[in-house]
Amino acid sequence: MNRNLCTIMTGTFLVLLLLITGCTTTPSTETQTEKPLYIVGIDGEYPPYSYIEPDGTPMGFDVESVIWIAEQKGFDVKIQPIAWDGIIPALQAGKIDMVYSGMTITDERKEMVNFSDPYYKVNQSVVIYEDSGKTFDEFMAGSLKIGAQRGTTGAFWVEEHLIDAGLMPAENLVTYDNFPIVVQDLQNKRLDAIIYDTTPMREAIAGKPLTQIGEIDTGEDYGVAIRKEDTELLATINEGLSQLMNDPYWETLKEKYDL
């Protein structure tokens, strides 16, 4: 009995050892061209900028942009969807090398990461259930129950301009992990209004009994977020962006995604 136990334990130990050594050996498949590989973090539910097709391929305006830039600038990219409210820590921890997914340049984020030159402008859009009769004035007065995705500029706007300003109690802002469930909960009528960036909002409510009642002119700029120390990559992306925006492909892309 004791000997059996001993054998089992030794066996388990050996298997574990094998697994651990297996994990630590560096992958030997090096590309011959030695192009650098950058991992691009995206929000996987952010159409038309970045989203995952049903078959699992990442698509979108930003995704195609970064693939184009990578081709021009001679690097490889791997697109990695990541939870939005944890995307900046993932960047800082080196899990991804950049966030190219409609991220608004804000002062708070700038303290953590560097941003490329702005490449797109959006505002915040406010949407209600079609026949609910809620108005934009009620929204601005803080008398509605508002839904937003956690960690987005829409949620920050409500905190700053309605909650911190004392117009609305904090519990009237309900935050969610991703945007599709915010839309779902508005349709479930738990919320009076929802707030999100204008372009993805248009996509999110298309074909649903929801209407936009107003836009808040925040004049936000989208930029690519890159770790503070990666100044070389930042320069490459800036070059690539300006090249892309001066190329006819930029207009083709905009047309393709109806921007």
Place this chain on the structure above:
Amino acid sequence: MDQIVFLTEILFPALIGGTVITLELIAVTAPIGLLLGIAIAVGRTYGSWTIVEICKGYVIFFKGCPLLLLLFILYFGFPTIGITFTAFTAAVIGFICCNSAYNSEYIRGAMLSVQQGQLIAAKALGMTKRQAIINIVLPQALRRAIPGISNEFIYLIKYSSLAYVITVIELTGSAKQVATKYFMYTETFIIVALFYLAIVTVATIGINAIEKRVAIPGFVQK
């Protein structure tokens, strides 16, 4: 931002608010989960054929259904058929279903460990089946099930953190909000872990005290 200011003025007030909600979730779920668990265990062991099958189905379903999925169905799915729970209610219902299914299994195991002869002896003394279960089987079985039930209770404390995905701002939810707003992930989550550790430690001490208190001298072996 100054670390001390962040901790004392932002993080702690938010986490204490979250802890209150977490404790409320547990306080509502645990007693109902235990009572329902006992009922299901009794039904499954001594009930008629129909009751046994219903209890079996309940346990199989809620043991097999991932809790996260169950919460999604309750919160986001049910409104489409016209039943709209508040986030707190949906969370509590989900937790009770899961908690009672597991508890019933621990209690059922403990009930089966009570020797059949005792039931026969009770019958011989003129007790009805019901009296025998309540007075003979359950007092022994529940004592034996305490380690299992206490395990499940501690799981409940930890899986209550799932409620944040359906917008209940309990301990984990409040931490996520603060971390996302102030970009202080490491500090926030380490402190939240300590909060959970504190709750679990208090719970463990409490359960041990209960176990000691209800122990019958000579009945439970050391």
